[in-house]
Amino acid sequence: MEDFVLNPQDYKIINQHILQYQSMPGALLPLLHSIQDDLGFVPEIAYPLISSALSLSVAEVHGVVTFYHHFRSNKPGRHILQVCRAESCQAMGSEILELHIKKHLGIDFHETTSDGAITLEPIYCLGNCACSPSVMIDEEVYGRVDSKKIDQLISDLKRAS
Known part of the structure; x- marks a missing residue:
């Protein structure tokens, strides 16, 4: 995992999205889209939070983020x-x-x-x-x-x- 620390606001945003989607069938893609829409990327440090909430492995979350060209795991430029x-x-x-x-x-x-x-x-x-x-x-x-x-x-x- 990269050397990246979530600031409290980003952590709050990610957790709000997790709460919104965690009980929804097929939640991973909409959850990832929501996080990226708000943060501009899906930080790798969030993968364990997402995987735990959705009963997936970290590898499964990583696999989806890296499979789809739309998702970024690093903060983009302006x-x-x-x-x-x-x-x-x-x-x-x-x-x-x-x-x-x-x-x-x-x-x-x-x-x-x-x-x-x-x-x-x-x-x-x-x-x-x-x-x-x-x-x-x-x-x-x-x-x-x-x-x-x-x-x-x-x-x-x-x-x-």
Whole structure:
């Protein structure tokens, strides 16, 4: 487990969600979504609390968090930049765009820039195939993204942070 300590407010949020979902059949996914919606991630230190409340093993909780690309186990940056990796975007150059972004930011997927501004993540279809390649920044989708456009978007993000 990572060297991370929950602050009292985060611990309270996690426990409130556990109480809300623990008696619900199939509670794990909705519980994880709720925690991530509030904290931005599902801290590994919370896995034992979740597993105990849902009568699961810590390994089962860890397995679900790591299986689904949506979930994060580390605190994200102030902005989330997701690059679509679906077939249409790949056919239109998303792999070249990915390499450009990684070089520009100096990070790989699932990493955050040293200034804490941007976390880079893959996503497997934004439903914007007609405008491939696409990226999503926070909750806004951008289509027909090339290196010039992404450089401008990143610059705008860093200025806003």
